[in-house]
Amino acid sequence: MDNCTFCKIIKGEIPSYTVYEDEKVKVFLDIDPSTDGHLLLIPKEHKETLFDMDNELLTYMLQLIKEKLYPLLKERLHIEGLTISQNNYLGQDVKHFHIHLTPRYESDGLKIHYDKSHLSKLEDVYEKLK
Ligand code: AMP
Ligand code: ZN
DSSP, X not given: OTTOHHHHHHHTSSOOOEEEEOSSEEEEEOSSOSXXXXXXXXXXXXXXXXXXXXXXXXXXXXXXXXXXXXXXHHHHHOOSEEEEEOOOSTTOSSSSOOEEEEEEOTTOOOOOOOOGGXXXXXXXXXXXXX
């Protein structure tokens, strides 16, 4: 897709620190890492969000994390944990589906801050969801 940063990375128009690639996906270092070894796993075909993704490809990507990417990070960077996350719509800066693989280390000091002052009562939320 024109004007998509990650499509440009796939086409080689923007450079990336690619650590794995095959016919379906590409994996490269996040340019603004939260911790050492922060990777982005993306499909080669442009899809915007999780809800546009083919289930089979999602399964393939999870399998890749389990069997290749986690072992790679563990072996080479000695990571002590791995946070897997991905944003859809709000909070999603790049509108090309991607999974963040954020290594955790005892010493990383990573803190995720949530402003809890706008939270509803747990019971009210539950009433809407049950
Ligand atoms: P999100 O906010 O979930 O859409 O995350 C987008 C991620 O893409 C951010 O963590 C950015 O640092 C990363 N990013 C943006 N442009 C590039 C790039 N050219 N190469 C590598 N990572 C990038
Ligand atoms: Zn794209």
